[in-house]
Amino acid sequence: MSLRLLPENIVNQIAAGEVVERPASVVKELVENAIDAGARRIDVIMTGGGRSLIAVTDDGRGMTGDELKLCVERHATSKLDDDDLLNIKHLGFRGEALPSIASVSRLTxxxxxxxADGMLADDAWELAVTAGQKSNLRPASLPAGTRIEVRDLFFATPARLKFLKAERTEFGHAIDAVRRLAMAHPDIGFSVTDGERTRLRVREGSADLFEARRARLIDIIGRDFGENSIAIDAGRDGYKLTGYAGLPTFSRGNAQYQYMFVNGRPVRDRVLQGAIRGAYSDLLAGNRHPIVALFLDLDPLSVDVNVHPAKAEVRFEDSGRVRGLIVSAIKHAFAEAGLRTATTASQAALGSARPGGYAGQGQLSQMSRNRPVYSQHAGGYGTPGMRETTLQSYAPLAQGNTEGYAAEPRARMNENPGEIEDAAAINYPLGAARGQLHETYVISQTADGIVIVDQHAAHERLVYERVKQALLENGVARQILLLPEVVELDPGHADRLVERVDQLAELGLVLEAFGDGAVVVREVPALLGETNVIGLVRDLADELAELDQSLGLRERLEEVCSTMACHGSVRAGRALTGDEMNALLREMEATPNAGQCSHGRPTFVELKLHDIEKLFGRR
Amino acid sequence: MELTIERGSLLKSLGHVQSVVERRNTIPILSNVLIEAADGSVSFTATDLDLAIVDTVDADVKQSGATTVPAHTLHDIVRKLPDGAQVAISLDADGAKVKLSAGRSKFTLACLPRDDFPVMSEGDMPFRFDLGAADLKRLIDKTRFAISTEETRYYLNGIYLHAAETDGVQMLRAVATDGHRLARVELPLPEGAAGIPGVIVPRKTVSELRKLIDENDEVITIALSDTKIRFSFRNAIVTSKLIDGTFPDYDRVIPSGNDKSLEVDTKLFADAVDRVSTISTDKSRAVKMELDTDRLTLSATSPENGTATEEISASYGSGELTIGFNSRYMLDIADEIEGDVARFQFADAAAPTLVLDSADEGALYVLMPMRV
Structure with missing residues (x-):
């Protein structure tokens, strides 16, 4: 066949292959258009998982009849001011979405x-496009704004149609896309309907952007997130990071709940994901992921959004600075926030503490589903042991009302309560120690409640912070290798490692370039002992390629520290005196990140007095 | 098969072979020990497919024959029998059960047919030489501490045995290294060992051999090929596969021009290192050596515990030098030095250090410093 230009319809279908991957992409593109059109309210209707109908209605600026004819043409856009691809202020800019969608569906x-002054035009117009074939412009009767209906998506590309997942799955992806956009635009009201029920509805927010955003995040992620996150607000050299970071004890099993926005555009970017992992590195076990919603604002000139057809990835001019900002902002916020553990932990504990039959069972099983790590490691967390502990702690507080609770004699009250009956101690955040249960949990009384401390987890964290501090202050001792190890790598991988020799040397790994695509390792951290150097270097190189940073080495050192901490800390089952318990509590207050052990489990749970009173029907 | 044997010699013989048997096996027969009785003696064979040990002991054999029984169970039974008991072992007629009785204790053990027991093919072993038990013991003891336990560099997981030339004399050398330190011991090449290939004897074989040497004071015949090695004791034969790999060119890392020489009393030194390292909590247990004219100061620091220093007199005159080492590595070497005086030869704080034994010229150790 001789060389020729492809017909426009085919070109559009090819473009659709990149831009319109699944119904969710259609929803995302159309909602973004609506946002760019200055809408205050956007309604999405999806039936059949988006296969039969996707309709997006907005109340934005709308288009004239001529614009309408143009908008379904390729590369027609109103969003690129001054034809400057470097300075992008809208969500869209390529003018590809509508013609692509129109080429694979029946679009109206x-x-x-x-x-601009809000004057409504007298006439409204309508246009239909079927698999790229435009109909004539028809007059229509419409309110202000635009309504787009996409029917029979992918009917023109049966291959794509075949690869669509179940309706529910496709719907889930679409609603996730709308959620992300809704988080970035709290000033706009959104709704998503599946034809029968409204699946998402958020009202347009108040004028104060910060308050509106908080309300929007709570609406979308859930009330728990509001209670178990801390506000991030940091800026540096024209970069601004705001949003909320979830507490480590409020973590999830996958990274799905990490919402990141760059200049209001939802992204799933590896640099940002890596930075978040770095920020939480010794607060969470490797298989736990924090919940965060972070908004990064920066000069549009220093970020390239034109690298991914669906714009899910971006490229930063200075990714090191972005990463540094995120890591330091989150770490700093946690250090300032002081002692906090997730309220969900104490809620669950309370839920399981109903008199007679354990009404909290459902909640418990849900807990163990959500937090497999806890049930494996902690044993006593959210298990019957915990329940007992909670029950017993009521005895000294609600005196004379303990029948039915059968307080176990094993609860070891302090021999000399007078000794620690220090009125001032109660005013400390973790209160005054009142006793120890099962030689494992320290119970203390605070000004407005009680605190249950897991003595092993708490002490382990304290020792860990101490060991880590010592490591940072004294530098990492390095064992020089008698037989330097040559590690063969891809040339790119080797270059990336060599670029970071200083950083790696600080952590005890000394290497240098060794010809093309290899490095030679001359010194290793003495702490690791006789270690698999080749494996370590390969892992680091892979990590650099993927996340553009190398956490692996630090993580391994921290792991050794944490094993040492585990062996060097007070175990469960060891009886503590009142003074020892109070000393533990005071040290926890003084140590950063003492609210969770290095696996992200809480070290203490706080029960408020009014919650306890509720249990007894006093409120 | 039917035989009677005294409990003591049975236990000793089983003790030689049972540690070869892994605790958990995917092939059931590998958990078993092969018992072969004939002509007034009984032999026990155990293998893990890489290593096989046959131990032969005198017994009153009434009827010759062979079978296999679970090795660890048999060993445990014999261990718990009273001292001096006569143990009768017999295989029942259909070959499915072994009966063992001693005094009033009676045991029945399930057995597997001897034909299923894997026999290690020895192949042709073209080299054969004799070595005194004391010599073999020396080669093993002074090198085995440096054998690597890290599996990725498998070729370091054993002792490298080979012929080499030192000052024009042919030597048999044993070398082991884990990449942090190296030990090299040599002795004049025994007759018949000329031209032997360099072979790497696996760690497990080394430790089994070492146990056998302890009880023998005799000449051991060593036969080897490129892939296998056999050590023949009077009553026992150890046959092992060799590690299939290339041992690094270790000569390159043995320094030759180290000009700063320190001589120190071995025992004083070892005790001082041990004491000073008590303070370091860290896994690497770094100890710093500060050298000045005829003085050695050892020190360790721990941010949690504090510091330790100890000064010992030494013979040194090459200018001040500060160098750090992993104290465990230093103690391992000091343990193997027989002479009263240990001789260190340094170049600088980042270069390999040589340690020599005043009483054993054939032993040499290389230690890599730590940066602390």
Whole structure:
């Protein structure tokens, strides 16, 4: 066949292959268009998982009839001011979405223009496109804004159609896309309907952006997130990071709940994901992921959004600075926030503490589903042992009302309560120690509740912080290798490692370039002992390639520290005197990140007095 | 098969072979020991497919024959029998059960047919030489501490045995290294060992051999090929596969121009290192050596515990030098030095250090410093 240009319809279908991957991409593109059109309210209707109908209605600026004819043409856009691809202020800019969608579906678009002063045009127009074939413009009757209906998506590309997942799955992806956009635009109201039920509805927020965003995040992620996150607000050299970071004890089993936005655009970017992992590195076990919603604002000139067809990835001019900002902002916020553990832990504990039959069972099983790590490691967390502990702690507080609770004699009250009956101690955040249960949990009384401390987890964290501090202050001792190890790598991988020799040397790994695509390791951290150097270097190189940073080495050193900490700390089952318990509590207050052990389990649970009173029907 | 044997010699013989048997096996027969009785003696064979040990002991054999029984169970039974008991072992007629009785104790053990027991093919072993038990013991003891336990560099997981030339004399050398330190011991090449290939004897074989040497004071015949090695004791034969790999060119890392020489009393030194390292909590247990004219100061620091220093007199005159080492590595070497005086030869704080034994010229140790 001789060389020729492809017909426009085929070109559009090819573009659709990149831009329109699944119904969720259609929803995302159309909602983004609506946002760019200055809408205050956007309604999405999806039936059949988006296969039969996707309709997006907005109340934005709308289009005139002529614009309508143009908008389904390729590379037609109103969003690229001054034809400057470097300075992108809208979500869209390529002018590819509509023609691509139109080329693989039956698209109807209707619009009524309102001008800059809000004057509504007298006429509204409608246009239908079927698999790329435009119909004539028809007059229509519409309110202000634009309504786009996409029917029979992918009917023109049966291959794509075949690869669509179940309706529910496709719907889930679409709603996730809308959620992310809704988080970034709290000033706009959103709704998603599946034809029968409203699946998402958020009202347009108040004028104060910060408050509106917080309310929007709570609406979308859940009330728990509001209670178990800390606000991030940091800026540096024109980069601004705001949002909320979830407490380590409020973590999840996958990274799905990490919402990141760059200049209001939802992204899933590896640099950002890596930075978040770095920020939480010794607060969470490797298989736990924090919940965060972070908004990064920076000069549009220093970020390239034109690297991914669906714009899910971006490229930063200075990714090191972005990473540094995120890591330091989150670490700093946690250090300032002081002692906090997730309220969900104490809620669950309370839930399981109903008199007679354990009504909290459902909640418990849900807990163990959500937090497999806890049930494996902690044993006593959210298990019957915990329940007992909670029950017993009521005895000294609600005196004379302990029948039915059968307080176990094993609860070891302090021999000399007078000794620690220090009125001032109660005013400390973790209160005054009142006793120890099962030689494992320290119970203390605070000004407005009680605190249950897991003595092993708490002490382990304290020792760990101490060991880590010592490591940072004294530098990492390095064992020089008698037989330097040559590690063969891809040339790219080797170069990336060599670029970071200083950083690696600080952590005790000394290497240098060794010809093309290899490095030679001359010194290793003495702490690791006789270690698999080749494996370590390969892992680091892979990590650099993927995340553009190398956490692996630090993580391994921290792991050794944490094993040492575990062996060097007070175990469960050891009886503590009142003074020892109070000393533990005071040290926890003084140590950063003492609210969770290095696996992200809480070291203490706080029960408020009014919650306890509720249990007894006093409120 | 039917035989009677005294409990003591049975236990000793089983003791030689049972540690070869892994605790958990995917092939059931590998958990078993092969018993072969004939002509007034009984032999026990155990293998893990890489290593096989046959131990032969005198017994009153009434009827010759062979079978296999679980090795660890048999060993445990014999261990718990009273001292001096006569143990009768017999295989029942259909070959499915072994009966063992001693005094009033009676045991029945399930057995597997001897034909299923894997026999290690020895192949042709073209080299054969004799070595005194004391010599073999020396080669092993002074090198085995440096054998690597890290599996990725498998070729370091054993002792490298080979012929080499030192000052024009042919030597048999044993070398082991884990990449941090190295030990090299040599002795004049025994007759018949000329031209032997360099072979790497695996760690497990080394430790089994070492146990056998302890009880023998005799000449051991060593036969080897490129892939296998056999050590023949009077009553026992150890046959082992060799590690299939290339041992690094270790000569390169043995320094020759180290000009700063320190001589120190071995025992004083070892005790001082041990005491000073008590303070370091860290896994690497770094100890710093500060050298000045005829003086050695050892010190360790721990951010949690504090510091330790100890000064010992030594013979040194090459200018001040500060160098750090892993104290465990230093103690391992000091343990193997027989002479009263240990001789260190340094170049600088980042270069390999040589340690020599005043009483054993054939032993040499290389230690890599730590940066602390």
């Amino acid at each position: 678009i209707g619009s009524r223009k309102s001008d």
